[in-house]
Amino acid sequence: MARSSFGTTIEVSANVLPLKQVNVLPRVPGVIEEVLVDEGDWVEEGQVLARLEQRDYQLAVREAAANLVASRANAKLAAIQADSASTQHDRMKSLLETDAIALSKAEKAADGLKMSQAQRDAAQAQVQQAQVGLEAARIKLSDTVIEAPYAGLVIKRFMDAGEIAGAMPPGIVLILADVTRMKVEGSVNELDVHRVKAGMPVKVRVDALDHAELPGTLQLVTPMVDPQTRTAGIRVVLDNADRRLEVGMSAEIVLDLGQRDVVAVPVEALLRSGTSDRADVFVVRDDQVQRREVVLGERRDDLVEVVEGLAEGDLVVRSGATALVNGQRVTLAERASRAE
Numbered sequence: 530m531a532r533s534s535f536g537t538t539i540e541v542s543a544n545v546l547p548l549k550q551v552n553v554l555p556r557v558p559g560v561i562e563e564v565l566v567d568e569g570d571w572v573e574e575g576q577v578l579a580r581l582e583q584r585d586y587q588l589a590v591r592e593a594a595a596n597l598v599a600s601r602a603n604a605k606l607a608a609i610q611a612d613s614a615s616t617q618h619d620r621m622k623s624l625l626e627t628d629a630i631a632l633s634k635a636e637k638a639a640d641g642l643k644m645s646q647a648q649r650d651a652a653q654a655q656v657q658q659a660q661v662g663l664e665a666a667r668i669k670l671s672d673t674v675i676e677a678p679y680a681g682l683v684i685k686r687f688m689d690a691g692e693i694a695g696a697m698p699p700g701i702v703l704i705l706a707d708v709t710r711m712k713v714e715g716s717v718n719e720l721d722v723h724r725v726k727a728g729m730p731v732k733v734r735v736d737a738l739d740h741a742e743l744p745g746t747l748q749l750v751t752p753m754v755d756p757q758t759r760t761a762g763i764r765v766v767l768d769n770a771d772r773r774l775e776v777g778m779s780a781e782i783v784l785d786l787g788q789r790d791v792v793a794v795p796v797e798a799l800l801r802s803g804t805s806d807r808a809d810v811f812v813v814r815d816d817q818v819q820r821r822e823v824v825l826g827e828r829r830d831d832l833v834e835v836v837e838g839l840a841e842g843d844l845v846v847r848s849g850a851t852a853l854v855n856g857q858r859v860t861l862a863e864r865a866s867r868a869e
Contacts (some may be wrong), residue, residue: 543715547706614645714761
């Protein structure tokens with residue numbers, strides 16, 4: 530038995546998904562007038578995808594515009610009345626100074642000025658409110674035209690003309706995905722999380738592409754282990770300008786965890802015990818063989834890692850073990866291997 534350098538790799542089952550994906554839905558409720566794209570269509574940023582019926586929203590804009598005209602007229606009238614009240618107040622004030630009128634009349638003129646000024650201010654506020662209402666109505670009208678937030682592929686369509694897109698719950702018209710970059714997501718066992726770091730190079734094996742291995746970099750290792758599955762998520766991002774990768778493909782993320790110095794024995798030295806991770810070997814001590822159970826790890830070619838059961842310096846029978854019995858006396862030969 531000897532120490533060997535084992536390269537450790539982990540193969541993680543994964544799914545290919547778009548790096549960016551969005552549910553496209555209208556900002557306002559309404560009846561779908563037309564959907565201009567279908568599944569599989571490539572669209573550019575700002576391209577019109579669908580339209581809602583606009584009649585009700587056009588009427589709302591006209592109503593808001595009329596309210597603005599009326600409020601401006603009211604504000605103009607209130608301003609004229611305030612100017613008139615100010616002139617009246619100034620005249621009464623002059624007459625009061627010469628004792629030409631009673632104090633009560635001057636006070637009444639002052640109160641009238643204050644009231645007319647308040648009415649003028651309220652009318653101006655109504656104009657501003659009407660302006661906001663018109664702007665909001667115009668925005669809602671423009672929101673009946675649904676545009677692509679970015680360039681991408683229509684991967685799912687849910688609605689057709691005549692269907693109602695509600696606000697609660699929101700009516701999803703279609704799903705748009707940017708497939709020029711894809712994320713490949715999987716999960717690693719909690720026992721391996723400490724050996725997996727963002728930034729490490731990986732390979733992504735895609736069966737649908739004739740088992741092609743695509744080079745990549747581990748972008749993300751989630752900062753927590755899922756208590757239900759005892760795994761942590763990992764993510765690799767791949768360029769997909771040629772659109773070879775498709776949404777939903779299965780893949781494997783191959784992680785190279787480097788070399789480990791391990792205790793290993795030849796496969797031929799093992800006597801299987803019926804379980805995949807355990808076996809028996811014969812160890813030579815004081816010219817006698819002792820049958821001992823060992824716990825196995827990874828296999829590389831004709832060597833198997835021994836995790837438990839052997840100590841350094843143990844001599845393991847390499848061949849002919851099936852002919853031995855526990856306690857049998859033997860003579861050391863060159864084919865005995867020494868643990869180092």
